[in-house]
Amino acid sequence: MPVQYSKNIRFIFWLALVVSYISAIVPQDVAPTLGDLSDKTLHFLAFSILTFLLFLSYRLALRKGIFFLLFYACFIEFSQYFTPNRCAEWLDIVADSIGIAIGLILYAGYKKLEEICENS
16 A cells, blocks of 8 residues: 555544544534434444544554454543433444444455455
């Protein structure tokens, strides 16, 4: 992966991380809505994207990456516990975990496709 491409992906990852955190701790009564998507769906989508971007931009051991993302999921819930009109829910962490798994599958598929293209 070219260095500039890698830097851009890292920037996008960190931007996505910050945006996801801010949107998670904004009080619910002032947070913008995204149509009819449920809270669990948003957690799932956010962590799928974060996982894909994390592994795309950094060469991390699988365990380290998963640990970081699960720690981040718990940190969000801890923060929401202290945020007005928000509550910490363990089911959000379940949705985050499913998102991490799907993000890993997407990343594995991307790497396989990249390998096929390089060998053609």
